[in-house]
Structures are given as C-alpha cells and as structure tokens.
Amino acid sequence: MEKIPFVTKEQVEEIVKKYPTPFHIYDEKGIRENARKLKQAFSWNKGFKEYFAVKATPNPSIIKILHEEGCGTDCSSMAELVLSDKLGIRGNDIMFSSNDTPDEEFAFADKIGATINLDDITHIPFVKKACGKIPKRISCRFNPGGVFTLGESKEGFQVMDNPGDAKYGMTKDQLLEAYATLKNEGAEEFGMHAFLASNTISNDYYPALAKILFSLAVEIKEKTGVQLSFINLSGGVGIAYSPDKEPNDILKIGEGVKKVYEEVLVPAGMGDVEIYTELGRFMLAPYGHLITKAIHEKHTYKEYIGVDACASNLMRPAIYGAYHHITVLGKENAPLDHVYDVTGSLCENCDKFAVDRKLPEIEIGDYLAIHDTGAHGFAMGYNYNGRLWSAELLLREDGEVTLIRRAQTIDDYFATLEGFWDVV
Known part of the structure; x- marks a missing residue:
C-alpha cells in the first residue's frame, strides 16, 4: 500500500513560518472518517462503543474530535481521567483500565462514574475500601495464559504473543470467583475485557479473541449466574507501518466478530451483550x-x-x-x-x-x-x-x-x- 503524506512540501513551507520544525501534525479529516468507518463496522451491535485509548494520543483537541464522533475514552491514570472529566466525558463514556492502581485513582474514577475494569481479584477489597463500596457497574480483565497464536504465513505466525508472561488480568478460575464475589457485594452490571496481542495485521484477530471471550461469557453465566452486559475486545488491531503490508479491513473484522457473536452468544440467550473496543493505534496512528x-x-x-x-x-x-x-x-x-x-x-x-x-x-x-x-x-x-x-x-x-x-x-x-x- 502506497504511503502518501497528507501534507505537501508547500503546506509545510507555510506552516514553518509560524511553527518551526520539528512538530507532530494530525489530520482531522482522516481521523473523523476512520472513526465513522469503525462505527459502521460494528453497527450491527446496538450497544457498540469505541473507548479511545487516551495513552496513545493524550491531546484534548484530538479526544474532543473523537468524542464528537461518538467515542468514549479508555483511561489508565489520574491524569487521563482528569483530561476526560475536563472535556465533559464522564459516566459510562469512560473505561478505567489500570494496574497497580493507587487508591485515590479508583476513588476518582468512581466519583466521575467511570466503569472500573479490575486487573486482579485482590483489587475487589481494595476498590471497596477506596470507594467505600463496590460500584454497581464493574468489569474484570481476563488473561488466558499460555501463548496466543493465530494463523501461519510463509514468514511464520501472523500473530504470536505470550499472555502467560503478561502482568495483566486474571486466570479463568480467578475470574469466575471474582464475578461471584462482586455479585454478592452488590454489583449489578458486569463486563469483561481482555488484550492478547499488539498491533496485529490480521482481519482474523478480533474474531478469534471474540470467540474466546464469548465462549467464556457463556461459561460464566452457567457457573455463576452472572450475565455479562458488555464485552470489551480491547485493542490490538494494528496498522501497516510499512508500505509492503496490507492494512486491516475494519469492515471485514466487524463482520467476523458478528459471525462469532451469532454462533456463540445468541444461542445462549445473550444476544443483547454490548461490544466495546479500545483502539488507539488503529484510530490515530x-x-x-x-x-x-x-x-x-x-x-x-x-x-x-x-x-x-x-x-x-x-x-x-x-x-x-x-x-x-x-x-x-x-x-x-x-x-x-x-x-x-x-x-x-x-x-x-x-x-x-x-x-x-x-x-x-x-x-x-x-x-x-x-x-x-x-x-x-x-x-x-x-x-x-x-x-x-x-x-x-x-x-x-x-x-x-x-x-x-x-x-x-x-x-x-x-x-x-x-x-x-x-x-x-
């Protein structure tokens, strides 16, 4: 795929008269068009929402554009929560996914109504103490362990990552125990989140991840009585940095996730589960x-x-x-x-x-x-x-x-x- 810059030499020569190099410059038109294409790809799911990963580009002007296009924010620190709050992004428009989190950050996330995504089962009592309660709406992060692989090409595996070495998320047994505990503590609305691989150039990654999470969601319902309201596929959908690579087709990715949704969740009576994404690189890079x-x-x-x-x-x-x-x-x-x-x-x-x-x-x-x-x-x-x-x-x-x-x-x-x- 040919890499064509969105600015010309003549434009830059004008820009540097006021703003000298080096500088980062962003293309509003491209950002908006891409956000709309993502929304189109998942329009089959009535509750779909993209939570832009603030860490990727923490500039209020950029996040405001994305919010105007219907995106929420995925935050991982106090500063990112404050940035969202200052922009008027609050409540269910924020996912707070963090690890080794200070108690004051959990408390602030709860104060502005963000959905807290628990990284570990030990965070349940920690959050309860920090917030004075268990939030009514809460999410848990899953780590399947092992090595995740997807497909092969002449060069080897298209996607290969090692969740077992990652510091993020809970084991399946911990996850089941966590949902049961949270339900007993008064939580009423539940979600699940997972991240298995980074910058995948494969239309099959999201559908493969979705199948893992959708199947687990059915098992959670059967074993704990907890029916998930939303499943966050997180990030990992990448871009083609080099011109010899074929970029992802988000419309095909959305169709692939829909197919798995209809195969796994719908027959289990879970056809109202909302699908979330948490893309950064794909949205902006x-x-x-x-x-x-x-x-x-x-x-x-x-x-x-x-x-x-x-x-x-x-x-x-x-x-x-x-x-x-x-x-x-x-x-x-x-x-x-x-x-x-x-x-x-x-x-x-x-x-x-x-x-x-x-x-x-x-x-x-x-x-x-x-x-x-x-x-x-x-x-x-x-x-x-x-x-x-x-x-x-x-x-x-x-x-x-x-x-x-x-x-x-x-x-x-x-x-x-x-x-x-x-x-x-």
Missing part, C-alpha cells in the same frame, strides 16, 4: 506525521542525514527498532537511489529514525514526513539530553492549521526545579 528538517549530512562508514527531531519526539524506532515510513516532501516521485541512516541528536546510537533506508537524495533544508506517528508518538516523548517536546498541530478539515499544544520551552524544562534560579 496513520493520521499523524512527525515533520522534521534535514540539518546535517555526514559521510563516514555510512551515509547519515541528521534531522532536527530525535527519539525524544518519536521513541518507537529507537527502543523497538520499529519501522516508520519516511517521505522526503517534494521528492515523492524521485528515484530511491540513496541509502541513509536518518538520525537525531541524542547521545545514543539507537537514536535513528531509519537504518540503511533507500530514499531520494536528501539535501540540507529538505523536510521529511515521518509517517504513522499519530499514536504512541508525541505521547511517549521525554526530555533526555534536555531535548524539548515539540508542538502538536491539527490540520483542520477546511485546510487551516491550528496549534493544539505549544512546543515546550527551556523555562518549562526548568520549572519544576525548586530554587534552581536562586543558585545559578
């Missing part, structure tokens, strides 16, 4: 670019292009070796006849956006669009080497560009150092 400028070139044992962004702006290539496609703006149709390492300025050799990447000839001053940074891009930023967080911009549907987070300043960086300016 393709609709964000990191725009950076080539400022240095180096010719040693390899050919290097140094840009004004670094791993502080986009951590994934440095820590995971993750591929992010790069377009040299204005040279989209030029031959890929040069091989570069594209690097940032950090004092770490892993600070590279690309290694041995075939690209057009890059000249000092060229602008590069690093693709698929709309999720887990800015959100994972940090201040190593004293590098500052970049601005975030929004390309509106009408073509206007809006600043939705200013760039961090040196004064911001030093602001939390108590008494610093008194001693320098």
Whole structure:
C-alpha cells in the first residue's frame, strides 16, 4: 500500500513560518472518517462503543474530535481521567483500565462514574475500601495464559504473543470467583475485557479473541449466574507501518466478530451483550506525521542525514527498532537511489529514525514526513539530553492549521526545579 503524506512540501513551507520544525501534525479529516468507518463496522451491535485509548494520543483537541464522533475514552491514570472529566466525558463514556492502581485513582474514577475494569481479584477489597463500596457497574480483565497464536504465513505466525508472561488480568478460575464475589457485594452490571496481542495485521484477530471471550461469557453465566452486559475486545488491531503490508479491513473484522457473536452468544440467550473496543493505534496512528528538517549530512562508514527531531519526539524506532515510513516532501516521485541512516541528536546510537533506508537524495533544508506517528508518538516523548517536546498541530478539515499544544520551552524544562534560579 502506497504511503502518501497528507501534507505537501508547500503546506509545510507555510506552516514553518509560524511553527518551526520539528512538530507532530494530525489530520482531522482522516481521523473523523476512520472513526465513522469503525462505527459502521460494528453497527450491527446496538450497544457498540469505541473507548479511545487516551495513552496513545493524550491531546484534548484530538479526544474532543473523537468524542464528537461518538467515542468514549479508555483511561489508565489520574491524569487521563482528569483530561476526560475536563472535556465533559464522564459516566459510562469512560473505561478505567489500570494496574497497580493507587487508591485515590479508583476513588476518582468512581466519583466521575467511570466503569472500573479490575486487573486482579485482590483489587475487589481494595476498590471497596477506596470507594467505600463496590460500584454497581464493574468489569474484570481476563488473561488466558499460555501463548496466543493465530494463523501461519510463509514468514511464520501472523500473530504470536505470550499472555502467560503478561502482568495483566486474571486466570479463568480467578475470574469466575471474582464475578461471584462482586455479585454478592452488590454489583449489578458486569463486563469483561481482555488484550492478547499488539498491533496485529490480521482481519482474523478480533474474531478469534471474540470467540474466546464469548465462549467464556457463556461459561460464566452457567457457573455463576452472572450475565455479562458488555464485552470489551480491547485493542490490538494494528496498522501497516510499512508500505509492503496490507492494512486491516475494519469492515471485514466487524463482520467476523458478528459471525462469532451469532454462533456463540445468541444461542445462549445473550444476544443483547454490548461490544466495546479500545483502539488507539488503529484510530490515530496513520493520521499523524512527525515533520522534521534535514540539518546535517555526514559521510563516514555510512551515509547519515541528521534531522532536527530525535527519539525524544518519536521513541518507537529507537527502543523497538520499529519501522516508520519516511517521505522526503517534494521528492515523492524521485528515484530511491540513496541509502541513509536518518538520525537525531541524542547521545545514543539507537537514536535513528531509519537504518540503511533507500530514499531520494536528501539535501540540507529538505523536510521529511515521518509517517504513522499519530499514536504512541508525541505521547511517549521525554526530555533526555534536555531535548524539548515539540508542538502538536491539527490540520483542520477546511485546510487551516491550528496549534493544539505549544512546543515546550527551556523555562518549562526548568520549572519544576525548586530554587534552581536562586543558585545559578
């Protein structure tokens, strides 16, 4: 699949007159269209709701757009709960899925009516003490253990993950005990949640996960008398970071889940169970670019292009070796006849956006669009080497560009150092 940037060289040249590189920019039109397509894919389920994973892109302007498209929020910390609350997102529009959670976060989640998703059976008495009661509506997180695999290709398994090594969720026996306990403690509405694999490029992942959870839901009903009101398929539906991969088809995924729903839940008298998703990467990643400028070139044992962004702006290539496609703006149709390492300025050799990447000839001053940074891009930023967080911009549907987070300043960086300016 061809990777085409949603901004042109000419647009960027105008933008940098006001907002210098590097910056993250998001495409409002693409975000809205994708949210509507997801809703269409699950329109067969009358209670369907997407709870956007705030951790992926915690910017209020972005979350407001998604909320306007009918999405709730999935939160995992106090800050994410407060962000949602400030935007007027409360009650059943929030799922609070966290682990090793402080009691004040459970208490605040309950105060604003969020649905608490329990990560462990020991959290039942913890939540009761923190909130003064067991909430009437509550969810439990399931971990099936073992190794999860799905399908094979010439390269090996399409999806392979190891839930047994994950710190999240309860065993099946714990889950059954938890629902029975919660029912006895006065809970009235129950849900289930699970996350088995990350960034799957397979239309079969959600249906396979759904079959596991739907079958377990029937067993829970039979063994505990608890009938689930909702099942949260969590995240894991990924994107095609490299152009040689075929992206997921969310409409096919929705149809696959519907088929399993009708095979497993409907015959068990559970045809009113609401389906939730908790997508972050799928919702936002393709609709964000990191725009950076080539400022240095180096010719040693390899050919290097140094840009004004670094791993502080986009951590994934440095820590995971993750591929992010790069377009040299204005040279989209030029031959890929040069091989570069594209690097940032950090004092770490892993600070590279690309290694041995075939690209057009890059000249000092060229602008590069690093693709698929709309999720887990800015959100994972940090201040190593004293590098500052970049601005975030929004390309509106009408073509206007809006600043939705200013760039961090040196004064911001030093602001939390108590008494610093008194001693320098």
